[in-house]
Amino acid sequence: MSDPWQECMDHCVEVTKKAGQVIREAMQKDIAVMQKSSPVDLVTETDQRVEQLIISYIKEKYPAHSFIGEESVAAGAPSVLTDDPTWIIDPIDGTTNFVHRFPFVSVSIGFTVKKEIEFGVVYSCIEDKMYTARKGKGAFCNGKPIKVSGQEDISRSIVLTEMNFSADPERFNTMLANVKTILTIPVHGIRSPGSAAVNMCLVACGSADAYYHMGIHCWDMAGGAAVVTEAGGVIMDISGGAFDLMSRRLIIASSRAIAERIAKEITEFNVGRDDTE
Ligand code: IPD
Structure with a gap:
């Protein structure tokens, strides 16, 4: 039997690559910075644009799924995890880095079903490192298996x-x-x-x-x-x-x-x- 969440994950990797490309291009241009909750809580037009791009791309294929996105929540959407298949999206994790062109900027998407995380995709888009993990199937960076150091001390x-x-x-x-x-x-x-x-x-x-x-x-x-x-x-x-x-x-x-x-x-x-x- 095919794995329906694996198909979602493949779709997720595709849109995450597109989002990373948008972020890289935006970093070459002037970046207009806005404040959210405080002078150290920043947001840019690119955060909002990338989140819209991701959500609309996913909704085309999975219209019944739910979403929790950083910028949607900032605009008043609810942030409640239900049993529905749910895409949890940070369009730019490291917005302050993005604003300063400090090179650790990622697109982060986790996908839950019945409140359990089924897969995660993190694209560190300046380093061009695509981290992927499907529950029970291991973790990868650019397709190569990764594992923790195992350090105990x-x-x-x-x-x-x-x-x-x-x-x-x-x-x-x-x-x-x-x-x-x-x-x-x-x-x-x-x-x-x-x-x-x-x-x-x-x-x-x-x-x-x-x-x-x-x-x-x-x-x-x-x-x-x-x-x-x-x-x-x-x-x-x-x-x-x-x-x-x-x-x-x-x-x-x-x-x-x-x-x-x-x-x-x-x-x-x-x-x-x-x-x-
Ligand atoms: C931030 C980053 C940062 C952490 C902040 C977060 P954002 O995410 O993860 O490392 O220190 O607390 O808000 O706002 O850039 O998506």
Whole structure:
């Protein structure tokens, strides 16, 4: 019996390539920048155009499917995960990088059915790296199998996280304190590439050993979650419990030992949920 979600994934890879081409071309031109929720939350006309391109391309073939897209949600669409086949889309993950032409910019799409992630596609379009993962079938970069480093010792690890300004002093100070805590374990280093989906793929292919973040969204995580899981990585909630796509937080790692150590070391702060804001 043919795999209906594999057909969706093939369609997804096609539209993701087209989206990457649009982003690369836009990066050669002037970029008009707009603010969303704060002076450090940026959006461009390209984010909106690419999301429309992706959704209309998918809707042509799958008109009954549901969508959660970063820019559609910003424009007032609901952000609630149902049992329907659902495409979770970040048209440009790394918008600040895009604006600065810092070369980690990705298109990230995850696809869920009955709230389970069936596949993920992350296209790091400046590097021209297409990460793909279908549930139970492994993870790939440009068609070649990838796997996590397998590192178990956090003191031999590169850990990724992102540092974003927050006007809430408690949240901001806790974020900085967490960085200090992880650095003083000590680890080999902390890095911040600036695209959550790329971060997840860097762990998936063994270039980094872990990534943690509080305050991201389901569209930042859905594509990469499939890739890192299929590459043999561990994904969990910041508390050490089960990963929840709508929780706005995650730890991923090359091994359970490292993920659990990060969960033990860092302090949580409240970031709300995607489905209740
Ligand atoms: C952002 C990136 C970045 C993270 C931000 C996200 P966006 O996504 O993933 O790494 O630090 O929290 O909002 O807004 O460029 O799609």
